[in-house]
Amino acid sequence: xxxxxxxxxxxxxxxxxxxxxxxxxxxxxxxxxxxxxxxxxxxxxxxxxxxxxxxxxxxxxxxxxxxxxxxxxxxxxxxxxxxxxxxxxxxxxxxxxxxxxxxxxxxxxxxxxxxxxxxxxxxxxxxxxxxxxxxxxxxxxxxxxxxxxxxxxxxxxxxxxxxxxxxxxxxxxxxxxxxxxxxxxxxxxxxxxxxxxxxxxxxxxxxxxxxxxxxxxxxxxxxxxxxxxxxxxxxxxxxxxxxxxxxxxxxxxxxxxxxxxxxxxxxxxxxxxxxxxxxxxxxxxxxxxxxxxxxxxxxxxxxxxxxxxxxxxxxxxxxxxx
Numbered sequence: 001x002x003x004x005x006x007x008x009x010x011x012x013x014x015x016x017x018x019x020x021x022x023x024x025x026x027x028x029x030x031x032x033x034x035x036x037x038x039x040x041x042x043x044x045x046x047x048x049x050x051x052x053x054x055x056x057x058x059x060x061x062x063x064x065x066x067x068x069x070x071x072x073x074x075x076x077x078x079x080x081x082x083x084x085x086x087x088x089x090x091x092x093x094x095x096x097x098x099x100x101x102x103x104x105x106x107x108x109x110x111x112x113x114x115x116x117x118x119x120x121x122x123x124x125x126x127x128x129x130x131x132x133x134x135x136x137x138x139x140x141x142x143x144x145x146x147x148x149x150x151x152x153x154x155x156x157x158x159x160x161x162x163x164x165x166x167x168x169x170x171x172x173x174x175x176x177x178x179x180x181x182x183x184x185x186x187x188x189x190x191x192x193x194x195x196x197x198x199x200x201x202x203x204x205x206x207x208x209x210x211x212x213x214x215x216x217x218x219x220x221x222x223x224x225x226x227x228x229x230x231x232x233x234x235x236x237x238x239x240x241x242x243x244x245x246x247x248x249x250x251x252x253x254x255x256x257x258x259x260x261x262x263x264x265x266x267x268x269x270x271x272x273x274x275x276x277x278x279x280x281x282x283x284x285x286x287x288x289x290x291x292x293x294x295x296x297x298x299x300x301x302x303x304x305x306x307x308x309x310x311x312x313x314x315x316x317x318x319x320x321x322x
Contacts, residue, residue, distance in 0.1 A: 026091050026092050027092050029088045030058065030088050030090050030094065031057055031058070032085060032086075032087050032088060032089060033057075033088075035084055035085065035086050036056055036057065036084070036085050036087075037083070037104055038052060038053060038056045039052075039082045039083075039150065040052060040079075040081060040098065041080060043080065046066055046078055047066055049078055049098060050063075050065045050066050053065065058085045058089065058094060059091055059094060069091075073092070073095045073099075077099070078095075078098040079098065079099070079100075079101035079103075081101065081103030081149060082103050082104045082128075082149060083098065083104055084104045085097060103149050103150075104149070105147040106126070106149070107147050108147075108148060109144075109146075110122065110142075110143045110144060110145075110268070111143055112143040112269065112272070113193075113196040113197055113269065113273075114141075114235075114267065115230075115234060115267045115268065116135050116137065116140070116141065116234075117135055117234045117235055117236065118235065119135075119141050119268060120134075123154045123158060126148075128148070128149075128150040128152075129152060129153065129157060130152070130154065131153040131154050131155055133154045133158050136161075136162065138193075138264055138265045138267070138268070139189040139190070139264065139265030139267070139268055140162045140165055141162055141268045142164040142165035142270070142271070143269075144161075146160055165268075168274070169188065169189065169274065170185070172271075172278055173185045173188065173278065175278070175279075176278040177278060179213070179280055180279065180280065181216045181217055182277060182278070187261060188278055189269060190261050190262060190266075191212060191213075191261060191277045192265075192269035192273040192277045193265035193267040193268070193273070194224045194226060194266060195209050195212065195269070195276055195277060196269040196270060196273040197224075197226035197266060197267055198224060198226065199295075200294070202272050205273055205276035206279065206280055207283060207285065207288070207296075208276070209277045209280040210280040210283040211283075211285050211286060211288055212224070213277075213280045214283070214284065214285065214286050215286060216260065216261070218286075219259055220259065221256060221257075222259075222260075222261075223255055223256050225242060227253045227254055227256075227262050228249075228255075230253050230266040231251045231254070232246065252264075253266065283298070283300075284300045285298040285300055286301075286305075287301075287308075288305075289305065290312055297311075
């Protein structure tokens with residue numbers, strides 16, 4: 001009996017020791033010295049995930065982590081994905097991250113005024129995405145930052161970009177003001193794309209929209225340089241001065257050669273440019289030219305505009321640009 005009692009005592013002590021071994025580090029500081037991103041493959045078991053995490057240095061021991069998870073964790077299944085584990089994450093933290101399924105999200109930024117050829121280039125350049133997509137229709141993408149996870153398809157991300165544009169345009173169109181000159185959401189995107197390319201200053205967008213709206217009402221050519229460049233480069237920088245032959249070319253886009261809007265957008269306009277077209281400034285301005293500070297000066301008459309142009313040329317001469 002005494003011998004059986006000793007065996008029982010030893011077994012109890014061993015269980016206590018095993019429990020203490022398992023408990024060690026469950027809530028304490030983990031081995032990772034810096035934030036670590038780890039990809040847990042689809043279909044991974046807890047054992048497989050533990051081996052991956054041990055190899056990455058996120059946990060000290062795969063076997064101890066599995067035992068800790070059984071003893072102290074919940075029975076919620078882990079989820080596949082790419083996860084970011086903070087430096088020093090405890091085993092408890094690691095399991096919670098795996099079970100929570102909040103995978104690391106990356107962001108693909110599409111700047112305002114990006115043409116679709118460059119949107120396509122950004123999508124194809126994102127190595128964490130899969131699959132391929134064609135160049136999207138010009139003006140169909142809403143510039144913004146779009147989150148995605150590793151392994152997501154490019155088609156899915158592009159669909160979100162285009163859905164965002166469709167929704168925003170529908171919302172903005174309902175709030176259009178009587179002063180707008182466009183008669184359809186598509187016309188709004190076309191004119192907004194020109195406004196987007198003509199000024200990078202948010203404070204100027206409604207004034208630029210007013211100039212082009214006034215010209216459209218009077219039947220004047222818009223004479224927007226970006227519409228001349230678009231059919232040549234599809235929105236990429238031209239890298240040189242526009243030639244006289246290009247100013248005369250009739251191709252559906254050139255607003256020097258033809259009055260009215262071009263046949264389609266020349267870029268993907270952002271929210272502010274769309275809003276500006278649907279609510280242009282109350283102005284009679286018909287002209288604008290650079291003012292030397294990154295902005296523009298506006299004029300109601302050709303005489304005033306020519307005076308502004310002379311000032312701009314003087315600035316460029318002083319800079320040695322002409």
